[in-house]
Amino acid sequence: MADLSIDFCGIKSPNPFWLASAPPTDKAYNVVRAFEAGWGGVVWKTLGEDPPAVNVSSRYSALHGKNREVIGFNNIELITDRSLEINLREITAVKKAWPDRAMIVSMMLPCEEAPWRDILPLVEATGADGIELNFGCPHGMPERGMGAAVGQQPDLIELVTRWCKTYTRLPVIVKLTPNITDVRAPARAALAGGADAVSLINTINSITHLDLDRMVAYPIVGGASTHGGYCGAAVKPIALNMVAEIARDPVTRGLPISGIGGIGNWRDAAEFIALGAGSVQVCTAAMLHGFRIVDEMKDGLSRWIDAQGYADIAAFSRKAVPNTTDWKYLDMNYQVIAHIDQDKCIGCGKCHIACEDTSHQAVARLVEGNARRYEIIDAECVGCNLCEITCPVEGCITMVPQDSGKPYMNWMQDPRNPRAEVALGEA
């Protein structure tokens, strides 16, 4: 079985699976259970100044799928509601008992130098392997000038990061908020401030659903609600893109990334790692299923690495980054056409109605007595993938690359582009 160990900006971990800063890492009891279950590391739930935060009752809500599987998860919890002293004592004890696991301490303090200067040495004294700066929390804390309120201002990110690099020798990971237009700006700021790594994404501002009788959103506190932070499988595509944006940005290229956002199985983890992550953090999946899920995650990742012939995680890390580019560099001469495997087709007609109503009228419905046969009209198919997506049978509709006989030509080279940089034939 493949070696899953990692060295993430100097932080060693027996596997890349860390629990993100959140309720599962709130206290020693949970973290010890996580380590017993096999997690490679934890990011301890965010410490703050005393007195500790106070939480409301009714804290989570979720977006459910058709079978009540949780697609997205929303929370309005604040940072730790326990004292700094208790947290530091527990962190010290747990790290001492589990020296091979990564222990990262999440922190959130006001944008003033003094608190950072005072508290960082206390954190360092616990024996922790690194700190993560919570610049991402989108609910509650920003109203007090912390969390995402900092993460949305690159100059503040740079400032605080620099303070941290000044007052501790520990690696500094800056956790980024996705509630921003271009995630590259805060990542560049973190790098400018001396950050050893970034982690992303934190949760996304969200309202999952409403009680339409009471006319109030969930979670309901008294008769009211507030927006929370969204996570779980639903946010994975957003997280993957943001990780890739930073991984391929010329400024931040090479900056270690701890990937977070909807990771629930080994495949999700492999995708984050391939797009630039050096470790991955999990929260929602553990909250829904318990810590034991790390067993299948490690086993699946390890077997896949073996099957692919990679030596370790580093061997495929960032391998998909060069293949992630701007739209303008995509090959305009590339063409795929849908193909329906008639032996697998169950005749549900979903490809037909999807294409007929909303796309290119490229799926013909042939009536043969009481039977129906669905066929692609090659000449009309633009290769959009909609039919393949709507088909309930995996592998029934495939998108088949066509041999156009034409060379690579991107939009910048395309004569149809009035702003083409190079006209064909003149190059």
Place this chain on the structure above:
Amino acid sequence: MIESLQHLPLAAGTHGVLAERFSDLAPALTARQAAIESARCLYCYDAPCTRACPTGIDVASFIRNIHDQNIEGAAIGILKQNIFGGACSRVCPTEILCEDACVRNNDAEGQPVKIGLLQRHAIDNAHFETHPFQRAPSTGKTIAVVGAGPAGLSCAHRLAMLGHDVVVFEAHGKAGGLNEYGIAKYKLPGDFAQREVEFLLSIGGIQVQYGRILGANLQLRDLHTRYDAVFLAIGLQASRRLGLTGEDAPGLMAAVDYISTLRQARDLAALPVPRRAIVIGAGNTAIDMAVQLKRLGSEEVTLVYRRGVEAMSATGHEIDIAKAHFVRMRTWAAPLEVLLDDAGRVRGMRFEETRMEDGRLVATGAIVEIAADAVFKAIGQHMDGDSVVDPLALELERDGDRIRVDSDFRTALPGGYAGGDCIAPGQDLTVQAVQHGKLAALAIHNDIQSVHTKAGA
């Protein structure tokens, strides 16, 4: 009605104990099960299940409504196509209709969505303050419907919706037809059939007259004279005969008569129950009969059919029910002789074995005797010749023993229409009868309107 079985012992046990054996064959889905099952529907376009439904229920739509917790919307989607959606969800052979067509029944999966149970969930759980369908403004026309079974009442309900008044003439003391008198008790238990009829009639504009028997105290010519149209939905009232000596001996009777008595019995413990019984036939009625005898306490029930299992008209699902009740199946045996004891009562039957030879069923000469205290015929029904004998009724053209109609359910008699089992070839399904009634109502309405238009022009 069970005079011929009077010499047999009564069912063992109290009515209460026996009644428990006639509760629902398949339990209803819980709300949670319905949520899970409805999520399995792929919401097909041009869905095969809908094409397979004789009444054309938009299955994908009602299941989506169930999943979205719009139970009333789901129920209306069903009822607008099939006002007997509740009964059909229980008695339809879904395994040869919608669920057979379900795309999830493909080779790789083999697990169709439980459409019948979902339909039942919608109908059973929908709550309507008033009847969910409104009547159109009155047309001033009154239509006579003969027979208050699924075909007749489906027609009556649709006619009422279209603004006509309807008078339904029913021979029995209750409406519902085979739903009330003919379906196995464990399929439509309790008073479900009557509650469904009450719901249907609550649209208004439908009057039901009971004890009105066509050919006896009701004549077609009178109906034809007095009403704007007549819809005949008289079913098949007579049981086929075996054509053997001893056919009228004590101990031999038609399965439908026993089932009818069983369904109407206030005290199941008062029913005569043979210790050993033979059921002759291979359709769903034969299965219903055999299984109900088992549930009443018969020790040995042998279902005898002159052809092989593959030729049985009972569905695989029904045959499984029989097997689960330890009903013996004796195929390739044709009735030869009713065996009587010294008192002239049935003591068994003699059969001759059969086989297929050059595509024809032939007797092999080998004899099989099966001892039994009673023999039940379930070899099919035909139209009661006495019901259509007045001079006008004789004008009705026939196809065999059924009334001939055109594609709009018109008989040879102008203004006369017919539907349901009295016209249907092949499978005599409740759902088919409902569709006949609905389509006949639309045809009657269109014909009346076009006459009206011509008259006005």
